[in-house]
Amino acid sequence: MGRTKEAIAEGLSIATAAARLAVRNRILVDTIARGGQFDGEVFAELARETLRSLADEQDQAAERVTHQRKRAWGRFSDSSGTHDYRDRDTRNLRRRAKQSRGVAKELRALADDPERVKALVGDARIAAWGDVEANLSQRLDVEGMTADADPEYAQMRKARMDALRMVDLARLASQAKRRAKDRAAADEAKEPSDAAESGKSGKKKKSTAR
Numbered sequence: 001m002g003r004t005k006e007a008i009a010e011g012l013s014i015a016t017a018a019a020r021l022a023v024r025n026r027i028l029v030d031t032i033a034r035g036g037q038f039d040g041e042v043f044a045e046l047a048r049e050t051l052r053s054l055a056d057e058q059d060q061a062a063e064r065v066t067h068q069r070k071r072a073w074g075r076f077s078d079s080s081g082t083h084d085y086r087d088r089d090t091r092n093l094r095r096r097a098k099q100s101r102g103v104a105k106e107l108r109a110l111a112d113d114p115e116r117v118k119a120l121v122g123d124a125r126i127a128a129w130g131d132v133e134a135n136l137s138q139r140l141d142v143e144g145m146t147a148d149a150d151p152e153y154a155q156m157r158k159a160r161m162d163a164l165r166m167v168d169l170a171r172l173a174s175q176a177k178r179r180a181k182d183r184a185a186a187d188e189a190k191e192p193s194d195a196a197e198s199g200k201s202g203k204k205k206k207s208t209a210r
Contacts, residue, residue, distance in 0.1 A: 011058070012100075015103060016051075016110065019051050024125075026046055026205055032128070043125075047124075052111050055104040056104070058107065061099035062098075068093055073087055
């Protein structure tokens with residue numbers, strides 16, 4: 001297999017994985033999160049749309065590289081940046097454009113093949129349920145964990161208790177001291193006011209007695 005064919009095969013593999021991921025995510029949302037029914041044809045259409053969209057992106061990439069190659073032709077000065085191509089880059093740019101067009105062609109062929117699309121949807125469905133199974137299993141393991149089953153239970157418990165003593169209890173003690181100090185300050189501020197009220201009351205009584 002030549003370099004171009006290898007690059008096309010690799011690009012097709014990456015794009016197919018991206019399409020499968022998109023279908024898997026939609027399955028998770030539509031049939032699991034929203035409680036809908038799995039409809040293979042609906043997800044097959046999504047797969048076809050995704051594959052064709054990825055093919056369009058590859059065609060656009062080929063056009064962009066072709067434009068860059070035409071600009072680079074006949075330019076022999078030093079390059080000023082990564083994408084500032086020169087005549088010496090035209091061969092590589094031509095190969096990249098060919099690879100992108102090859103990937104686009106393979107993606108459209110895949111989208112037009114019902115059996116391969118069905119297989120892609122099937123793989124996406126398996127991946128989606130695999131994620132659900134893994135999450136449920138992890139949750140059950142955590143909720144059902146006991147000190148005997150977890151070899152790090154004692155160590156983690158000690159760490160949690162140390163954190164509680166150093167952080168939570170210290171914070172609570174600090175808050176209690178601050179509240180007590182605030183109450184004491186409020187009481188001190190209130191005492192002169194009470195004394196003043198008592199003085200006024202005494203004067204009124206003397207005045208009445210006269």
